[in-house]
Amino acid sequence: MDIPLLDLKAQYKSIKNKIDDALMRVVESQYFVLSQEVESLEKEVADYCGALYGAGVASGTDALILAMRALGIGEGDFVITSPFTFFATSESISLLGARPLFADIDAETYNIDPNKIIKLLQSADINVRSRIKAIVPVHLYGQCADMDAITEIAEQFHLKIVEDCAQAMGAMYKGKKAGSFGSAGAFSFFPSKNLGAFGDGGIILSQDEAFIRKVKELRVHGSREMYIHEEIGYNSRLDSLQAAILRVKLLELDSWLERKRVIADKYDKAFTPLGILPPKVDENNVHTYHQYTIRLEDRDELMQYLNRKGISARVYYPVPLHLQPCYKNLGYSIGSFPISETAAEHVLSLPVYPELSEDKIDYIIQTVKSFFGS
Ligand SMILES: Cc1ncc(COP(=O)(O)O)c(C=O)c1O
Known part of the structure; x- marks a missing residue:
């Protein structure tokens, strides 16, 4: 698929x-x-x-x-x-x-x-x-x-x-x-x-x-x-x-965002027991899941595994801005912003869009589970 x-x-x-x-x-x-x-x-x-x-x-x-x-x-x-x-x-x-x-x-x-x-x-x-x-x-x-x-x-x-x-x-x-x-x-x-x-x-x-x-x-x-x-x-x-x-699209937006929240909820429930950190929604917020972004130790391995199984998964963003070549002159270095650097190494975004069908959602969940051997 x-x-x-x-x-x-x-x-x-x-x-x-x-x-x-x-x-x-x-x-x-x-x-x-x-x-x-x-x-x-x-x-x-x-x-x-x-x-x-x-x-x-x-x-x-x-x-x-x-x-x-x-x-x-x-x-x-x-x-x-x-x-x-x-x-x-x-x-x-x-x-x-x-x-x-x-x-x-x-x-x-x-x-x-x-x-x-x-x-x-x-x-x-x-x-x-x-x-x-x-x-x-x-x-x-x-x-x-x-x-x-x-x-x-x-x-x-x-x-x-x-x-x-x-x-x-x-x-x-x-x-x-x-x-x-x-x-x-x-x-x-x-x-x-x-x-x-x-x-x-x-x-x-x-x-x-x-x-x-x-x-x-x-x-x-x-x-x-x-x-x-x-x-x-x-x-x-x-x-x-x-x-x-x-x-035209603005009139559809709220229903699209609602559908994304339903999908995100399914992912949250399936992934949490695997030791994956799902997106944390702050209690003051209603998330729109522009990206559904998880965090895990073996990020690169999971990404390659999903890609091999036909599921697109991507890293937003692999290099924090303070480490971009064009910003060498700003005087930052590795270690300047450790939380951003750790995030860049461990985040992974999965498909989340309103038209994602139930069988595709299930396939994504089952594939992630199979990576963890469960
Ligand atoms: C956080 C953020 N800021 C700014 C932009 C720039 O928007 P655009 O691509 O429309 O110039 C983007 C889009 O890619 C973005 O994700």
Whole structure:
């Protein structure tokens, strides 16, 4: 049996007529960039996430870049984030001329540990501390970071928060959705994400109208009025075709997330007795299982075994950001963030998607069990 990590063909099949109608609506209109379609999506995603305003952009990476740029983060600034995430989180900081300052993660949720943020702030040299401008918590694998603790720290140290929500559309912390806590929430619509387009895309959400206005200027070459450029901006716009697709998928999202939680529950029950650590869901959180990520000693052996049996399983992420070749100049080394390093050595993500049939779920469970000889 062949089981991919994600089956986007099956997803398309389940909503084909609605998607095709939406695509034709845009084709007939011949408005392809931004447009009414994007404005409607911005409003609908903001409503869904409990934010007041949204601005569609070209990718999740751009969402991070434009959000931080609109908050005034730039050359010589420092931004605190997690070393255990996809590279775009810190890349966006670096591209603005700022420097990532990493704080290690919690060993069970894999999200940035607020205690490590405090330690970092307290031990930072006074020259560095005065230039730390923001915290970028990543809601990794689809579960929110500890936003109460992070918000408290941000208030105490006068820092902005830009939530990296790329993996967490629909995730909840204490009844509030990801993207509604910080100065901004940055989301990715990359096809594999909880809400995925048919290409690249992203959105920035906020409660602050003036901030979103600024983002909307930045995404069209720093221009408020056509051909008048207030500042150097970007070409980072969301396409109408993507917006039309996303508007259809947004209506399905809650039922998809619910189905993923049912699958995750089956996995949890089957794997725990094997000595595998299933994803820890913090009591304040509703997880979205962008990834279903287990931790175990013999990670590489299990991954190879599953792959041989036709089951895709992958490591997100094998090399923490502080050990990336491009960050040699930041002065970190092996041992700088031991919890992230251990996670990178032992995590493994298994297929979890709404269209996964019962027989495939059973096959995955039985195959994992057979690896452990049970
Ligand atoms: C945590 C995280 N941040 C940022 C991004 C960047 O999003 P995109 O690929 O849409 O640029 C991703 C997506 O891959 C991600 O997983």
